[in-house]
Amino acid sequence: MAEAAEAVVETHGLSKRYRGGQLAVDSLDLSVPSGSVFGFLGPNGSGKTTTIRMLLGLIEPTGGTAHLLGEPMPRAANRVLPQVGALIEGPALYDFLSGRDNLIRYDAADPTADPRTRRTRVAEALDRVGLSAAGAKKAKAYSLGMKQRLGLAAALLQPRRLLVLDEPTNGLDPQGMREIRSLVRELADDGITVFLSSHLLDEIEQVCSHTAVMSRGKLITQGTVAEMSAGARGRLVVTTPDTAEAVPVLKEHGVMDVSVTADRVTGELPAAEPPDLADVNAALVRADVRVRAFGLERASLEDVFVALTGEGFDVAG
């Protein structure tokens, strides 16, 4: 029998009201299963960074509780944080030092790190993020993506149970994004739980097993990415040169919100008593609609977000 996975991050009623009066995080109940790649999704300003800062004990909550690796934060910070790697708002790097020397500085700043094994640890961390060959280059010659990978290497100098990454691909070009995403998958394969925030829906769909969706400081939903997309109904898509003839047939079968773009007619199936798709297809053929393709488009997380909030997902910024 499968046991419920232990929660690596658990919050109850976690809230933060900033001094200006703004309730940035409102009664958050979050549960991040061990071994997951957990995508913390929300538009800019929805409270993700504030939550991450509370989880890591960088700011005090104004309400509720947060547990990291089963221990209360910020009380147990000294015991917990050595097992947690974090990358928030890009790594602080010395531009005039090489990538390797930057890591040596990070390692030397850790009082628990044995100086005798420092060089090995640094070499292994560089190797893990694919920067061995570039290790001797000055950090100022690094691309943004390489700097971000160096930041990850710094977070991986010690064995970690949890990695917390705040918008790790923000500002990166597509190649840099791909590198970070595949690195995240590799780390998860090694058994590290990864908690990452993002305002990019497709990023969450590509790399995460689980997700929590935030809007205006509140948690809207959480669960596995697969369950969430399956829960939202996809749109019916008919590809045909006879769009004008297809529209009334779909409407007769209860399809709602029918719209036409080029040779595609799409519409939403009613939740109550959806028509049998075989009947809809047969009716199209009877009405001499020449059908090139017919099927349900998989629902995206964006559909889920829109269905739950009634708002568009603003990906600007």
Ligand SMILES: Nc1ncnc2c1ncn2[C@@H]1O[C@H](COP(=O)(O)OP(=O)(O)OP(=O)(O)O)[C@@H](O)[C@H]1O
């Ligand atoms: N130090 C602060 N003092 C007052 N208000 C703040 C502070 N930090 C954030 N806020 C406000 O709290 C809300 C949530 O911000 P937060 O940075 O947590 O959101 P976010 O989802 O991480 O967005 P982003 O991706 O833009 O960082 C915003 O309205 C923001 O303006």
